[in-house]
Every structure is written in structure tokens, then in C-alpha cells.
Amino acid sequence: MIGYALERGLRSRMPGRAISTLLTQVRVSPRDPAFLAPSKPVGPVYTAPQADRARREHGWTLAPDGTGFRRVVASPRPLEILGLDGIRELLGAGSIVICGGGGGIPVAAERDGTLRGVEAVIDKDLLASLLAERLGADLLLILTDVGEVVRDWGTPRARPIETTTPSRLRRLDFAAGSMGPKVEAVCRFVERTDRRAVIGALEDACTLPERGGTRVMPAARRTRRRGGAPAPPRPRSRR
Numbered sequence: 001m002i003g004y005a006l007e008r009g010l011r012s013r014m015p016g017r018a019i020s021t022l023l024t025q026v027r028v029s030p031r032d033p034a035f036l037a038p039s040k041p042v043g044p045v046y047t048a049p050q051a052d053r054a055r056r057e058h059g060w061t062l063a064p065d066g067t068g069f070r071r072v073v074a075s076p077r078p079l080e081i082l083g084l085d086g087i088r089e090l091l092g093a094g095s096i097v098i099c100g101g102g103g104g105i106p107v108a109a110e111r112d113g114t115l116r117g118v119e120a121v122i123d124k125d126l127l128a129s130l131l132a133e134r135l136g137a138d139l140l141l142i143l144t145d146v147g148e149v150v151r152d153w154g155t156p157r158a159r160p161i162e163t164t165t166p167s168r169l170r171r172l173d174f175a176a177g178s179m180g181p182k183v184e185a186v187c188r189f190v191e192r193t194d195r196r197a198v199i200g201a202l203e204d205a206c207t208l209p210e211r212g213g214t215r216v217m218p219a220a221r222r223t224r225r226r227g228g229a230p231a232p233p234r235p236r237s238r239r
Contacts, residue, residue: 003098010096018095025082025115026104026122032076038063039176040121041070074120076106078127082115084134091135103127125185133192140189140197141208142182147201149179149214163215166190186216194218 003021010019038061046054051062051069062069081087081104090097103122107115125142132140148160151172161169166187174180186197200213 003101006098010098014096018090018093020090020095020097022083022087022097022099024099024101024104025107026078026100026127027080027082027115028076028106028108028118028120028122029079030108030118032074034074034076035120038072038074040073040075040123041065042073042121043071045070075123076118076120078104078122078130081127081131081134082107087131088135100124100127100131123181123185125181126188129185129189132189137193138195139209140186140195141205142186142197142199143202143205143208144179144182144199145201147204147213149174149183149199153179161214163217165217165219167219169216190216190218 007019007021010017041063045065045068046062047068054060054071055062060071061073063072081100087097087099101124103124104127106118106120106122108118109115128142129140131137148162149169150158150160152158153175169183169187172183174183182199186199189195189197196218197216198208198213199216200208204212
């Protein structure tokens with residue numbers, strides 16, 4: 001449904017432009033440790049009696065959610081994007097490609113090579129990071145509902161992070177259910193490609209490649225100021 005809404009909006013704004021929306025299967029490992037600790041909530045909220053019945057009848061894992069309970073499933077690490085060559089061909093032909101919705105459709109390979117669906121939810125930010133890496137993207141944008149990553153969120157010490165590196169980000173703590181996966185996604189992309197990534201607000205998407213958001217740079221490029229202007233050289237110490 002999200003892909004449908006995005007394609008409809010883009011076609012309305014860009015008549016005549018080729019746009020393709022794809023279902024994206026993503027291979028995961030059935031031995032991923034995430035299957036031992038389900039954490040991603042899915043589906044409706046159940047009352048306590050409904051949750052007990054669901055555990056008995058379906059073998060589901062349910063966790064507290066507000067005043068009720070929701071089913072939780074594993075969030076395994078994405079290993080391979082199936083159909084990646086097709087995505088490349090569409091991009092090469094000038095098409096805008098919408099893919100990986102919801103983190104993609106998780107599948108696992110049997111010993112004979114056949115694929116089976118897996119009841120899991122792949123983190124959409126980690127999938128975006130892998131997709132950008134495998135496509136050789138110059139920039140990864142992670143769009144959210146806040147303008148920048150904030151350190152010490154919810155405390156008097158809270159302050160936005162404008163420019164940083166993966167190593168510096170990894171020293172900080174971020175909530176696993178909100179900013180944590182986004183930070184991990186940009187760190188992986190920058191570390192593996194030596195290219196830059198930005199986390200910022202959806203409403204600022206058009207300007208984020210050049211300014212705004214939290215800009216995550218390879219360590220060697222951290223001397224560049226926000227907006228792309230190089231910082232003045234540091235004075236050398238005399239010995």
C-alpha cells in the first residue's frame with residue numbers, strides 16, 4: 001500500500017517519468033539469533049484473555065503493549081536482496097524504483113535451494129543501508145519525523161548532532177525501537193562504502209543532500225563543515 005501511494009504521488013508530480021514499484025524478497029538466515037528473541041510488534045492489540053488464547057492456538061510470542069498485548073516476531077539481519085539485478089536494470093533505464101517496502105519480504109533458503117517465507121520483520125533502515133551499498137549509491141538518506149539525531153534525548157543535556165562519524169555515533173546510546181536502527185544503518189553504509197549518509201526530516205528531503213540533518217561522514221572527511229565548505233586547517237604544533 002505504501003508503494004502504491006508513493007507511485008501514485010510521483011506519477012501525479014512527474015507525468016511521463018518511468019516509475020516502478022516492486023515486491024522485494026530479502027534472504028535472511030533461519031539461524032539468525034533474532035529468532036531466539038522476537039522483538040518486532042505486528043498486528044492488533046489483544047486483551048489478556050485473547051493473548052493467552054493466541055499463545056495456545058498459534059504458538060505466538062506476545063509482549064505487553066500499553067494496556068494490552070501484541071504479537072512480536074524476529075527481526076533478522078538482511079543478507080541478500082533477491083532481484084537486485086532487475087533493480088539495477090530499471091535504474092539504468094532511467095526508472096524511479098520503489099522497493100524494499102517494510103524492510104522487504106523475508107525468505108530463507110532450504111538445503112536444496114528452494115525459498116520459503118519466514119514470519120519475521122526486517123528492519124527497513126538496515127535494508128535501505130544494504131540496498132544503497134549493493135547499488136553503489138553515492139548517498140544514503142534516512143528520512144524520519146525529526147530534523148536531526150539528538151544525543152542525550154529527553155534530558156537537560158540533549159543537543160542535536162550536526163556532523164559526525166560512525167565511530168563517534170557508536171559511542172552513544174539510542175533507543176532500539178526508534179533512532180537506534182537508523183543510526184546503525186547509516187554507520188554500516190558509511191563504514192562499508194566510505195561514502196556519506198544523512199538522517200533528517202522527511203519534509204526536508206529535497207535539501208538534505210546539501211544541508212541539514214545529521215551528516216555522517218567517513219573519518220577522513222570530517223574536516224568539512226556543514227554545507228560542504230572545507231574547514232580551515234588546524235595549526236601544526238611546533239616541537
